[in-house]
Amino acid sequence: MTMSSRQMRFHFDWVDHWVEEESAEKSAKDIMHRSAGRMMSIQNFFNDLSLYRWLKKSTKGKVELARVVVFHSDSFVFGLQAVYRVYYSSSSEIREVAAEKHVYASGFYAQGRPPMVSTLELAAGEFIIDVTTRQGEVVDQITFITNQRTVRFGGWGGMAQPYQSNHFARGVMSRVVAFAGTKAGALERVGFFLEPLNWEAIRPIVLTRRLVEEKRALPDRVNCEKWTPQETSVHDFLTRANDDIFFRVASYLIYSTRGEATNQPNQHRS
Template identity: 40%
Template sequence: MTTNTNTNTNTNTNASSKMFLRFDRKEHVFAAPTDATVPEATDLRALITAAEGETQGHRPPRGFNDLQKYLTLCSEGKVDIRRITVFHSRRYCMGVKVVYSCNGNLHIADTHVSNHGYYGGTTRESVLNFADDEYLCEVRTRQGDITDQITICTNKRTVSFGGAGGSPDPRDVSKTPVDLTKRVVALVGSFHGVLSRIGTVSILRNWEIISDFVLVRELVESNRASPKPLNAKRVTFQNVEKEVAVLQELMKVDTGIFRHVLSFLIANVASD
C-alpha cells in the first residue's frame, strides 16, 4: 500500500438526475435510475447497456453494482462513502467493500471479492477511512487481463493498493489532476478469478459547491447578513478577489437573473 437495509426504494434529490459511469476506462453519461429496483441499479450488465446505449456488438460483463445500495439510502438522507476496504495481494486486486454513512449511521454494502485461479493468492485487507470533509473523486487502475492496482483518489489524498503490473491509467496521477467536480457514489466491477475490472458511478458536485453561496444570498436578502467590503486595489490585481467581487455582485441582482445564471453553473437546474 502506498500511503501519502432498509428496503425503502424511493429516491430523493440526494441522487442527481444525471450520473456518470466510468468502466474499463470509458465514461458515459446516463439518466439516473428513478427507482432502486430497476435493472440498471441492481445489475452491472444492465447498467453498462443503459449507459452506453448501443454496445457495438459486445456483450457487457456480469458483476457487482452498488448503485442500488446508494439509491436506497438516498430516501433516508444525505449519503456519503465513509470507508473503502480493498482486498489485494502484492501483485493483484481481488475485490472491494464500501461502507456508507447516512443520518449518522453506517451502512455496509455487500463484500465483492474473488480469489482463485492463476491470479489467486494470499489476500490482505487495506481499509481507507474518509474524514468528514473527504469524498471519493475517482478510482484509477493499472490493468491488463485483470486489475493489478487500484488507486483511490479523494479530494484530500491518493492511495494505491496492489501491484505495479498492467498498463497505467490514461489519467496518470502525476500528470492529470484529480477531478474534484464529481463525487463517486457507487462502485461497480467484474471478476475473472480475481478482480477483472472496477468502475465508478458519479454525480456532479456543482450544487454541493454553490449551495452555501445560495444560502448566503438568502441571508443577505433577509438582512440577516451583509457582504464583506472588498479592498479596491486587491480587486484590481488579485484574481481571487475578482472572483469574490463577481459573486458579491451576483448577490445583488434580481431573482430571475440569479436563477438564470445558476442554470449555467449547476447541471440539471432549470432557469425558470
C-alpha cells in the first residue's frame, strides 16, 4: 500500500494496519471482528475515533489526550477512558472532554470485586507514542509509552508483545489520538489510532537550521573528534545541506515508515 495523506495507522492485537482515513472507523471495526473470530454487537467493542474527529471538526483547534483512566486489578485490565484537552481556535478557551468509559468487568476476571482505577496524567508537551500489552484470552497488562516515560497497569500474566522493528519509527514520528477495543469479561483486546506529528516532529530541526543561517547560533563542534558517523551526518545536514535536500528530508521525516506486521491476530491467545 502506498503511503498517502489519506491514510492513517491503526494498531490492533499486536499488528499495524494502514487504513483509509475516510473509512478508518469501518476498517477498524472489520479488523476487530476478524481478530475476535466472531461478529460482535455494538456492546462488544468501542472506538473513540469518531469523538476525536468531531472535536477537531467542531472546534477547528488543537485536540490532544490529557489523561487516560485505566480500570484494572492486580491481574487483568478491564477497560479505559480517554480524556481530551481541546483548544478552541476562535478563543483562548481550553476545555476537557471525556470519552465514554469503556469498562468490562464480569465473571471470572472480576472475581466479585470492583476494579481499581489508575490515571495516566499527561503533562504539557507529553504525548503517548505507543501502547503495548501482555495478553492471553484478555489483556493482562497495558503499558503506555510516552515521549517522556513508561507507565504500566495490570498484572504479569499472558504473553508479552513481541518486539517490532517499527516500534521506534512509529513512536518518534507519531502520537496516539484515539483508542478502540473489544470485550470478553474484561478488556479482550485494545487498539489505537496514530497520527503523524507533522510540524511538531521537525520543528527543532527547522528552527536550528534557521538560527544557524541567521548567525544567531553557531555549530557546536566541541569534541567533534569523538562524534559517531551518524552524529557527524546530522551536524552536516543541519548546517550544510542545500535547501532542496533539506526540505525533502524534512518532509520525509513528517511520516513514519510502514512497518511489517510480525504477527497475525488470534495467534497469541493462551
